[in-house]
Amino acid sequence: MKLSPLQIARYQYQPKLPGMLRNGIAKICVKNGGATESVADQDKIKALFPNTYGKNEITFQKGANTSEAKKQVVGVILSGGQAPGGHNVICGLYDALKATNKDNVLYGFKGGPSGLLEDSYVIFDDEYINAYRNTGGFDIIGSGRTKLETEEQFAVVAEVCKKHGITAIVIIGGDDSNTNAAVLAEYFAAHNTGVQVIGCPKTIDGDLKNEDIECSFGFDTATKTYSEIVGNIQRDANSAKKYWHFVKVMGRSASHVALETALQTQPNLCLIGEEVAAKKMSLAAIADYIADSVAARAAKGWNFGVAIIPEGIVEFVPEFSVLIAEINELLAGSKADAFNALPTWADKYAFIEKGLTKESMAVFAILPQSIQQQLFLERDPHGNVQVSLIESEKLFSEMVKANLAERKKAGTYNGKFSPLHHFLGYEGRCAFPSNFDADYCYSLGYNAFMLISYGYTGYLSKVSNLSKPAEEWVAGGMPITKMMNMERRHGHDKPVIRKALVELDGAPFKFFEANRETWAVETCYLYPGAIQYFGPSEVCDTTTKTLALEKA
Numbered sequence: 412m413k414l415s416p417l418q419i420a421r422y423q424y425q426p427k428l429p430g431m432l433r434n435g436i437a438k439i440c441v442k443n444g445g446a447t448e449s450v451a452d453q454d455k456i457k458a459l460f461p462n463t464y465g466k467n468e469i470t471f472q473k474g475a476n477t478s479e480a481k482k483q484v485v486g487v488i489l490s491g492g493q494a495p496g497g498h499n500v501i502c503g504l505y506d507a508l509k510a511t512n513k514d515n516v517l518y519g520f521k522g523g524p525s526g527l528l529e530d531s532y533v534i535f536d537d538e539y540i541n542a543y544r545n546t547g548g549f550d551i552i553g554s555g556r557t558k559l560e561t562e563e564q565f566a567v568v569a570e571v572c573k574k575h576g577i578t579a580i581v582i583i584g585g586d587d588s589n590t591n592a593a594v595l596a597e598y599f600a601a602h603n604t605g606v607q608v609i610g611c612p613k614t615i616d617g618d619l620k621n622e623d624i625e626c627s628f629g630f631d632t633a634t635k636t637y638s639e640i641v642g643n644i645q646r647d648a649n650s651a652k653k654y655w656h657f658v659k660v661m662g663r664s665a666s667h668v669a670l671e672t673a674l675q676t677q678p679n680l681c682l683i684g685e686e687v688a689a690k691k692m693s694l695a696a697i698a699d700y701i702a703d704s705v706a707a708r709a710a711k712g713w714n715f716g717v718a719i720i721p722e723g724i725v726e727f728v729p730e731f732s733v734l735i736a737e738i739n740e741l742l743a744g745s746k747a748d749a750f751n752a753l754p755t756w757a758d759k760y761a762f763i764e765k766g767l768t769k770e771s772m773a774v775f776a777i778l779p780q781s782i783q784q785q786l787f788l789e790r791d792p793h794g795n796v797q798v799s800l801i802e803s804e805k806l807f808s809e810m811v812k813a814n815l816a817e818r819k820k821a822g823t824y825n826g827k828f829s830p831l832h833h834f835l836g837y838e839g840r841c842a843f844p845s846n847f848d849a850d851y852c853y854s855l856g857y858n859a860f861m862l863i864s865y866g867y868t869g870y871l872s873k874v875s876n877l878s879k880p881a882e883e884w885v886a887g888g889m890p891i892t893k894m895m896n897m898e899r900r901h902g903h904d905k906p907v908i909r910k911a912l913v914e915l916d917g918a919p920f921k922f923f924e925a926n927r928e929t930w931a932v933e934t935c936y937l938y939p940g941a942i943q944y945f946g947p948s949e950v951c952d953t954t955t956k957t958l959a960l961e962k963a
């Protein structure tokens with residue numbers, strides 16, 4: 412196989428471990444922290460997790476290794492969307508496992524959680540692992556979105572583990588997957604299977620974080636990749652001076668990715684879904700807000716700019732959420748067939764008009780026709796509108812165009828508005844991990860094996876103090892139940908890890924808020940450039956502005 416020069420160079424990169432894990436396996440011991448309680452609903456969570464609730468937080472430190480000497484057979488899965496660094500979690504896990512005992516075995520179950528259910532796997536060896544060190548992607552074993560959540564599934568997984576003599580499973584996933592890891596750990600403990608479960612925090616969305624987990628892996632590389640591209644677009648905008656660029660960035664729900672990209676690039680505008688919801692902004696109000704910036708810049712002779720739109724924005728617009736709910740209802744079950752059988756868009760429009768409330772119809776009516784049609788075309792397997800596929804960057808630019816036309820009529824605007832659209836998502840999910848993600852992920856995997864060898868289950872591999880150099884990182888583990896609360900999901904109260912949305916009183920948003928009025932009118936662009944893998948530490952190793960501001 413032919414390799415690119417960067418691939419070859421990255422194979423040679425030695426990821427940095429936290430100082431406390433650098434002394435060799437024989438010199439890593441446990442320091443017990445206090446017993447834990449869930450962040451809320453303690454009685455309910457305790458009742459649901461009688462075997463795994465309330466365990467101690469732990470950190471590792473230098474000292475004689477007192478873990479039980481036994482052969483470990485570990486299974487690992489990647490769950491959900493790709494995030495840069497996933498390969499390194501597996502490499503770190505493998506290296507720690509083999510450094511402890513060369514007879515230890517690592518199974519990689521293929522295609523996500525379904526690999527465990529279908530008993531589809533590879534057994535890793537040096538040659539296999541070495542081909543994936545410090546590379547992006549999840550192609551080492553693939554990933555998937557099957558949820559491991561029912562007792563029947565757990566029983567199948569228990570059988571698969573028994574068949575291979577598996578002593579522990581490592582689940583690399585987001586909030587849902589790690590919630591399910593906790594439930595699986597409880598099931599295994601309750602059924603005396605002897606199989607441990609350890610989770611690792613993954614998602615480019617950055618919404619798996621809390622007082623224990625400083626950030627999920629992949630967020631650093633993905634946002635740096637998007638920031639490089641936004642910076643390049645800004646340079647182009649500032650050179651050509653004729654386009655307004657509407658750039659939608661990934662992040663299914665929370666706006667962390669958009670906010671971080673804005674902090675790195677200082678665009679003219681960035682919408683934050685959580686703020687839109689808090690201020691109950693309507694679509695028209697958002698369009699007006701954007702048009703204000705376009706008009707103010709036009710008054711200075713600048714008919715160009717850059718606006719960042721988070722992928723999840725429309726779900727935060729209250730009137731839009733109601734509209735979506737009504738459309739889902741309107742097309743539920745066989746009603747979708749009746750709708751699809753209508754021959755023309757005019758017939759369909761009449762059907763929609765009859766079915767929606769007056770308020771939702773008013774919202775629907777102001778949408779560009781292409782978006783109206785998208786709402787009725789893209790359905791998920793449950794028949795619901797796929798909100799993430801809505802081209803919100805086009806939605807807002809169309810609405811801004813209409814708003815500016817009104818301003819022109821009123822004589823308050825006399826500029827030119829030529830919008831261009833971009834969607835940055837998949838470009839960032841499989842990039843070569845930044846040094847931060849390469850180091851963080853390798854440490855998470857290595858640390859996961861230390862948790863296994865010390866017998867822990869239902870723990871999340873935790874590496875913290877991440878805004879400091881890796882030498883000062885703190886490695887340990889946190890019971891997943893500590894991060895849980897009860898939430899209403901699909902009509903049932905469920906124990907879950909709370910999804911972290913952008914906090915409007917948090918330092919990253921506050922910084923953005925304090926500067927955005929200037930950025931909206933002036934040209935304050937920053938050009939972060941491509942991720943650097945080799946060179947001075949302040950260029951190559953620093954992590955996100957979000958983390959730096961949160962930890963300042």
Ligand code: FBP
Pocket residue numbers: 490491492493494585613614615616661662663664722799840
């Ligand atoms: P995870 O939360 O599973 O890590 O995935 C996040 C994400 O990348 C979102 O940003 C995006 O909306 C979604 O996955 C896209 O999913 P898919 O890969 O199925 O198109």
